[in-house]
Amino acid sequence: MQIKTFHNITALLLLITICILMPVNINTRAETSIYTNKPLIIIDPGHGGKDCGAQGLSGLKEKDFNLSLAFALKRKLKKDFKIVFTREADYFAGINSRADKANSNKDGIFISLHTGSVFTQNKTGNFLIGYYSSQPEKNNFPEIDTINRKHTQNSKKLAKSIYQVLSEKNTVSIFSAPFRMLGSVNMPAIIIEADNMNSPEGSIRLKHPDYIEKTAKSISMGIFKYFKMDQQQIF
Ligand SMILES: [Zn+2]
Numbered sequence: 001m002q003i004k005t006f007h008n009i010t011a012l013l014l015l016i017t018i019c020i021l022m023p024v025n026i027n028t029r030a031e032t033s034i035y036t037n038k039p040l041i042i043i044d045p046g047h048g049g050k051d052c053g054a055q056g057l058s059g060l061k062e063k064d065f066n067l068s069l070a071f072a073l074k075r076k077l078k079k080d081f082k083i084v085f086t087r088e089a090d091y092f093a094g095i096n097s098r099a100d101k102a103n104s105n106k107d108g109i110f111i112s113l114h115t116g117s118v119f120t121q122n123k124t125g126n127f128l129i130g131y132y133s134s135q136p137e138k139n140n141f142p143e144i145d146t147i148n149r150k151h152t153q154n155s156k157k158l159a160k161s162i163y164q165v166l167s168e169k170n171t172v173s174i175f176s177a178p179f180r181m182l183g184s185v186n187m188p189a190i191i192i193e194a195d196n197m198n199s200p201e202g203s204i205r206l207k208h209p210d211y212i213e214k215t216a217k218s219i220s221m222g223i224f225k226y227f228k229m230d231q232q233q234i235f
Pocket of ligand 1: 046047053054062114115
């Protein structure tokens with residue numbers, strides 16, 4: 001009789017333990033990174049406040065799309081990376097303040113998010129990925145010596161990693177130019193121009209939440225690729 005009671009209590013305790021621990025284990029597994037040293041990513045949503053950036057055919061303002069894409073990207077990366085924003089809401093932030101914020105952190109990468117308008121009119125792609133170079137492809141930019149020059153090779157590598165994923169479903173071009181924003185940043189840095197606000201198709205796509213999510217997913221997969229990190233499940 002005593003042995004039976006002991007078994008019953010043991011079974012009850014085991015059941016309670018399973019009920020208490022199981023949901024915790026499942027959640028912990030989903031929310032905890034396998035990486036102890038999380039790389040740093042500075043996300044720079046272009047424009048903001050009085051600086052609206054481009055305005056699309058649909059009335060969408062570039063500053064708003066850039067911020068939406070930035071938050072979507074953060075949601076997909078925050079488990080495995082440290083994330084810093086150069087602006088987190090609709091306010092103006094100048095190039096110097098963005099660069100200072102980025103440069104106060106060490107060993108990160110810098111992703112500046114923009115929406116295509118003028119640039120993409122001369123290109124065929126839905127996306128442009130730019131990195132800093134003091135040797136512009138065309139001679140319409142002055143040559144400038146900047147802090148970012150020493151990171152050109154890694155910036156190019158980062159651009160190519162994101163290109164590999166984005167180009168699976170989109171038309172993507174990579175180009176280099178002496179961008180003022182990227183030139184002031186002391187880490188590998190790229191700019192992504194998403195789609196074309198001035199094309200009828202692009203202006204509709206850019207307003208669609210699914211398109212923002214898919215774009216953020218592709219960019220985040222490219223970032224995993226750059227860091228040679230095993231790709232986790234990205235939602
Ligand atoms: Zn812009």
